[in-house]
Amino acid sequence: MDKQRVGVIGGGQLAWMMAMTTKKLGIDLLIQTPHEDDPAVAIADEVIFAAIDDPQATEKLAQKSDVITFENEFIDLDALKKLENNSVCFRPKLSALSPLLDKYQQRSYLQSITIPVPKFTTLEKLSLNDFGFPLVIKARRHGYDGQGTFIINNEKELSDLSSSKVNSLMVEEYVDFERELAIMAARSTTGEIATYSLVETYQKDQVCHWVVAPANVSETIQLEAKKIAEKLLTELDVVGIFGIELFLTSEEKLLVNEIAPRTHNSGHYTLDACDISQFEMQLRAVTGQPLGSTKLKALGAVMVNLLGYENSHDDYQEKRNKLAQIPHTYVHWYGKKECRPGRKLGHVTSLIKHSNINPETIAKQIESIWYPQL
Known part of the structure; x- marks a missing residue:
């Protein structure tokens, strides 16, 4: 064959x-x-x-x-x-991507299929009677890793936005969330759907720094996130894998923040923590193979992004060696030649083998090795 x-x-x-x-x-x-x-x-x-x-x-x-x-x-x-x-x-077919590539259109689509989202509008339609400060302003296209996302705290900052960019910006309410969550979900050519564990993501300056799998939330929240993922993939007739980012509010309500119609940073832990990674799952889906298991091989996992913090051409081999010495830890280095602040250069996954291990402690240990002590 x-x-x-x-x-x-x-x-x-x-x-x-x-x-x-x-x-x-x-x-x-x-x-x-x-x-x-x-x-x-x-x-x-x-x-x-x-x-x-x-x-x-x-x-x-x-x-x-x-x-x-x-x-x-x-x-x-x-x-x-x-x-x-x-x-x-x-795969996914273009009709599944079409409502998602523009963030305003994405929100409008999610709202149309009754998936809960934060309140939103376009910048040109913004009424401060309906939205209070702070506001979140997002580029409608091509924003990622915090680029194209701004927190606006007052009318002066709002007026400083370039009028030439008005049509390319979306406004949303600032969600005072309890946690930021994410879930990876795949759908096959036969309509089979596989969802990974709901995870918690930790963001700084709108950039994901680390991920804990599974998220420490109720079973009710886990099931609700799974239902949202299944509904979205079914409505769009998706073949492939999607990453879905969510807010969990203080009222225990889930709101969908953004959809990534592909593999996603919040699913990188699956390379080491699951029998079938999100990357293998995407290929299984698009080639018509059975999707298989999404179960964790350990009690949990922590994934930490190795972000650039300086302009250099260093491969940081000494730091990577130290990271690799942490028990049950795997270092993935992307081989990028140029390092600059905020650029994703690699990631580290540490498997949690014992219930007395605190994921946040592991994440901070990894970051203490990676980032210089300023």
């Missing part, structure tokens, strides 16, 4: 971690990415060097692939629709 050939639009660390699972699944992975030093280039079976939103390059990728999936959302959806109309198989 010939190997299935999966094309991936994107060649960053998400595609790199996907490529690690292809041998097990009997898949060839082809990627479309612009830079020779992008992480997935070194291990992909074939590379087309081109911008992510280059439809001519995606057409070449399609000619070599049985199915195309995505590492990120920085795509030209209208151009890809022409390929889909010519029988190119995208």
Whole structure:
């Protein structure tokens, strides 16, 4: 039997971690990415060097692939629709992505299918009678890792926003949440759905610093998050894996913050803590294979992002060696050549084997090794 050939639009660390699972699944992975030093280039079976939103390059990728999936959302959806109309198989299909790529449209869609979300509007429609300060302002497209998200505390800060960007910004209420949560969920070609543990994410300056799996919340909240995930994937007829970020309010109410229609940072722990990682799960889903188990192999896990804190070209080998000496700990280094503040350079997962271990203590231990003492 010939190997299935999966094309991936994107060649960053998400595609790199996907490529690690292809041998097990009997898949060839082809990627479309612009830079020779992008992480997935070194291990992909074939590379087309081109911008992510280059439809001519995606057409070449399609000619070599049985199915195309995505590492990120920085795509030209209208151009890809022409390929889909010519029988190119995208998973998730483009109609599942269409309502999600613009954050305002995403919120509107979620609201239309009665999934709970924070109050929101566009900047041009904002009435301060309906929204109090602080406000959250988000770029409607291409915002990630805290980029394009701003907390606005007063009218002066609001007036300082460039009028040229008004149409590209969304406004939402500031949610005074108890916890930030996330769940990964996959859906197969047959409609089978698999959900991973609900996790708690710890953010600083709108960037995820660490994740604890499973989240220490009630079974009621866990089941509600699972139902939200299942409803979303079913309504959109998704084939693939989605990451769903949520707020848990002080009234024990779940609100969906954002949807990532792909593998997601909050699911990185699955590489070491589950028999089937989120990356293998995505490939299983898009190639029509059974999804399999999402169970944890340990009592829990902590995943800590290794974020850049300086401009350098260091590989931080000494720090990585120290991190690897922590019991039941796995270091994943993305091989990026350039380090700059806030850039994701790698992550560390530590498995929790005993009930007396505090996940937050482990996370702080990892951060104390990684970050310089300022």
